[in-house]
Amino acid sequence: MHPSLLPIALYALAASAAPAPAPAPYPLHRRDQNSSANNQALISALELAPTAKDRLALLTPSDFLYDFASPPPGDAITTGLGGRTVKADSKLFPALIGTGVSMTLGFIGPCGFNTPHVHPRSSQINVVVEGQLKTQFIAENGVDAVENTLGKWQMTVFPQGAVHTEWNPTCDPAVFVAGFASEDPGVQQSTQTLFKLDDDVVRAELGVETLNGESIEQFRDQLPENVALFVEECLARCDIEADPAPNQGGPSEGGPWSAPSSALA
DSSP, X not given: OOGGGHHHHHHHHHHHHSOOOOXXXXXXXXXXXXXXXXXXXXXXXXXXXXXXXXXXXXXXGGGGOOOTTSOOSSSOEEEETTEEEEEEOXXXXXXXXXXXXXXXXXXXXXXXXXXXXXXXXXXXXXEEEESOEEEEEEOSTTSOOEEEEEOTTOEEEEOTTOEEEEEOOSSSOEEEEEEESSSOOOOEEHHHHHTTSOHHHHHHHHTOSEETTEEHHHHHTTOOOSSEEOOHHHHHHTTOOOOSSOOOOOTTOOOSOOOOGGGGO
């Protein structure tokens, strides 16, 4: 072989022996809005990407758009008799991976009550963008409760892990925007979680055998799901009929007030 042809031959041999690149485990073409949600292959690839630049290369422009008025299927929406909340976390909105932030919108109807809860992995900033909310939190044992009334465009903060709650004391709808310093802040309803423990543990904690004449097991079934309705005085003032049945609501159920899509505008 002519010496000048030797490098060309070696290059061609190496190229033919190289393995073909592995196919991507997710479609890299432009996806429809929200179609990246719950996409485990994409989520895993984003979490394993060595740099932010590599993560961006896995995403399309539509992956950076999240529609709170029409969120993806899954557990984005929590609905009760008093309103609903809509969240965007790293599972529902994978573009958040690597950013360290997430968000929830809350639509609290007249006398609506976002029941006491904690976020185990993040503090929360809470901005009222419509109506009025009362807020309260207790950061830890041995400190006083902090309570405020927030009007439109006013904000408060709930420290990470603090038990906190918001309720609407008026007869008009309220809307809040909650920002988190975590892609997956988590949420744990305080009372509902307590009553998920063994009956003996709950009896020992409360120091009683029955509540309202019912056993712990029966009383557990009467606990409201989030978002609930608030005190009798507010219900009477706003002419809202209290439900004699448990104050329950599921992810797809409505209540006496349900936020229209226009409330997002």
